[in-house]
Structures are given as C-alpha cells and as structure tokens.
Amino acid sequence: MRWYVPVAMLVALLASEAHAREDLDVTMRMVLDERTLTESVVREIELPEPASVERPDQARESREAPGMDMARDAREQGREFGQEMADKVRESAGEKPDRPELPEHVQDVRDNLPEAAKPRN
Structure with missing residues (x-):
C-alpha cells in the first residue's frame, strides 16, 4: 500500500510530460506569393532590418571594443616570446650538456657493488 x-x-509526472510534448508537434510550410492561401491559419513573421549595412571590416573598425589595443599588444608579446623560445631551442638542439x-x-x-648489480656505462 505504501508503494501506491x-x-x-x-505516473502522473510522466503523463504530464508526455502531454506537454504533444504541443511541440508543429508543421511549418512555406507559402509562395503565387499560390492561394488555404483556410488554415497563416502567420507572417517580419524580419527586422539589418543593424548595419556597412561592410563588416568598416563596422569593426568604427566601434572597436574596449581593450582591443591591450589584446593586440599581448598577442604581439606572445609571438615575440614564442619566437625567442623557438630560436633558443634551435640553437641548443645540437648541444648536449x-x-x-x-x-x-x-x-x-x-x-x-657486486658485478651483476653494477651499471653498464
């Protein structure tokens, strides 16, 4: 009786989830202007105008995000550091300490040590 x-x-929880999922079955159909519309419900979604008609490069330059100069400097310093390390490795590659x-x-x-345990150098 306790398990009831x-x-x-x-069961009630699973049934409510299954019932909620049925509402998500939606069919979308594209209606061309030449075709006549049927008696079904039709809703037109208008898209907003693009925010910027400038080229992406111009838009990026005109409104640079704060900190871009610092990011560029950090990138350059990272490249220089990487180049220095690569040069050091190339120089020391032939040297054996x-x-x-x-x-x-x-x-x-x-x-x-006994003969069997002595290292072989």
Whole structure:
C-alpha cells in the first residue's frame, strides 16, 4: 500500500510530460506569393532590418571594443616570446650538456657493488 502513492505520482509526472510534448508537434510550410492561401491559419513573421549595412571590416573598425589595443599588444608579446623560445631551442638542439660527476660517496658505493648489480656505462 505504501508503494501506491509514489507510483501514482510518478505516473502522473510522466503523463504530464508526455502531454506537454504533444504541443511541440508543429508543421511549418512555406507559402509562395503565387499560390492561394488555404483556410488554415497563416502567420507572417517580419524580419527586422539589418543593424548595419556597412561592410563588416568598416563596422569593426568604427566601434572597436574596449581593450582591443591591450589584446593586440599581448598577442604581439606572445609571438615575440614564442619566437625567442623557438630560436633558443634551435640553437641548443645540437648541444648536449655535460654529465655531472657523481659525489665521491656514491662512487664508493658503486665500486663496492657486486658485478651483476653494477651499471653498464
């Protein structure tokens, strides 16, 4: 008996969702001017005029967003930094750094290792 109430609520919820979805079934048909309209309901949607008839480049230049200068500077600095790093990498690509010497106590431990455990250099 206790399960009856939650099940009934769940069924009611699902039924209301299914009923709401049926309202979304809409058919749209394009009516050309030459054709006569039928007795069905027809609604005409008028589109607004474009906000700007200028070319996009001109519109962009005329109303630049605040901070565009800062963005351009940051982009240029990023390019310069990237170019510097790429140049450094190209220069150092052929160089192999010297291997540092091991501390003396590590060398002593290596010398005392059994033959099977000694590193092969």
